Amino acid sequence: MNDLKLYDPFEKMQFTDTNCFLCGTDITSEQRAPVFAEWLQHTYNLKDKELLLLDKSVSTFGQLTIPCCDHCHTQHLLPLENEIEQASAKGLEGLQQLPPQRLFQWIGKMYYGTLITEMIRETNPLIMPEYAITEDPKMLGKIRSFFSVLQSLRVPMVFSDFLPCSLFILSVDPTEDELPFEYQDELTTMCFSIKIGSVAIICTLLDNEIIKKALGKLYKLTEGKQLHPIQLAEFKARVFYAAYIFAVVPEYFVRQVKPEDKQLILDTLIDDVTNEIFNPWDMTAYAHMLEEMLKPWGIREDTILENPKQPISFLLSEENTFIPMLHYKKPA
Numbered sequence: 378m379n380d381l382k383l384y385d386p387f388e389k390m391q392f393t394d395t396n397c398f399l400c401g402t403d404i405t406s407e408q409r410a411p412v413f414a415e416w417l418q419h420t421y422n423l424k425d426k427e428l429l430l431l432d433k434s435v436s437t438f439g440q441l442t443i444p445c446c447d448h449c450h451t452q453h454l455l456p457l458e459n460e461i462e463q464a465s466a467k468g469l470e471g472l473q474q475l476p477p478q479r480l481f482q483w484i485g486k487m488y489y490g491t492l493i494t495e496m497i498r499e500t501n502p503l504i505m506p507e508y509a510i511t512e513d514p515k516m517l518g519k520i521r522s523f524f525s526v527l528q529s530l531r532v533p534m535v536f537s538d539f540l541p542c543s544l545f546i547l548s549v550d551p552t553e554d555e556l557p558f559e560y561q562d563e564l565t566t567m568c569f570s571i572k573i574g575s576v577a578i579i580c581t582l583l584d585n586e587i588i589k590k591a592l593g594k595l596y597k598l599t600e601g602k603q604l605h606p607i608q609l610a611e612f613k614a615r616v617f618y619a620a621y622i623f624a625v626v627p628e629y630f631v632r633q634v635k636p637e638d639k640q641l642i643l644d645t646l647i648d649d650v651t652n653e654i655f656n657p658w659d660m661t662a663y664a665h666m667l668e669e670m671l672k673p674w675g676i677r678e679d680t681i682l683e684n685p686k687q688p689i690s691f692l693l694s695e696e697n698t699f700i701p702m703l704h705y706k707k708p709a
């Protein structure tokens with residue numbers, strides 16, 4: 378019989394080095410799993426690549442590990458990583474063919490792994506992050522909601538008619554692409570993007586695909602196209618900004634379990650009656666986001682907002698058609 382019991386680390390705020398992150402089992406502090414899988418570290422040479430944590434301390438991809446029991450590691454994490462590794466070896470098509478729920482779990486694990494690394498660090502009295510996740514009740518509520526769906530990694534679970542995230546899978550043109558691997562996350566807005574080889578996956582967690590619908594037209598225009606890295610950067614800015622103004626938190630409910638059930642069924646609810654789904658669009662805030670993403674090209678806010686009504690775009694023409702771009706020429 379399957380164990381369909383969910384684990385709730387928030388009940389006792391059990392974020393320690395001696396509880397498995399996924400099932401809560403007591404473990405030794407040596408039992409750990411990498412946040413970024415071995416195959417990913419190996420393929421993209423990440424082991425010693427640096428990562429900045431919230432308290433501004435520096436870690437490396439290789440050092441970033443989470444407490445994980447042997448069972449969860451070998452039965453749940455490794456099979457998922459194998460599946461993603463094989464799919465990614467087939468490039469864009471391979472990743473597109475994966476069940477979206479698997480990609481959600483994969484990205485979710487890396488996001489959550491990064492997040493709880495921060496949360497476990499916060500329990501150390503010597504560490505003073507500028508922003509402490511564990512002291513923000515709204516954020517904790519979001520993470521709790523998110524963790525209930527992330528447990529589909531361990532507990533057989535069906536999402537009744539939703540996916541708990543938005544996934545954008547994009548193809549990048551290799552001509553001017555110098556980065557074989559790229560990764561970015563925003564812990565509070567639950568955004569995540571990862572580029573492996575010529576494929577980029579951008580994901581907003583916990584939005585029940587609402588952001589994907591909101592950006593549906595733009596996403597459709599990129600179908601079958603290869604994006605210049607600067608176009609990918611703009612796409613990311615649009616997605617990350619949408620997540621920034623996304624204002625609701627979906628709730629998830631487990632349907633009553635019968636003794637013969639082999640999986641949980643989850644329903645969801647978004648309160649869009651008393652809440653607006655998105656906060657109002659703010660052009661200056663969007664321009665900041667875009668400026669951040671366009672840093673490698675040195676494009677500043679004044680250039681972005683040269684026309685204050687229509688910020689600069691490398692993706693869309695004035696007629697809202699896709700701009701094919703092989704080379705980026707810096708304006709004189």
Ligand SMILES: [Zn+2]
Nearest residue numbers: 397400446449
């Ligand atoms: Zn476990």
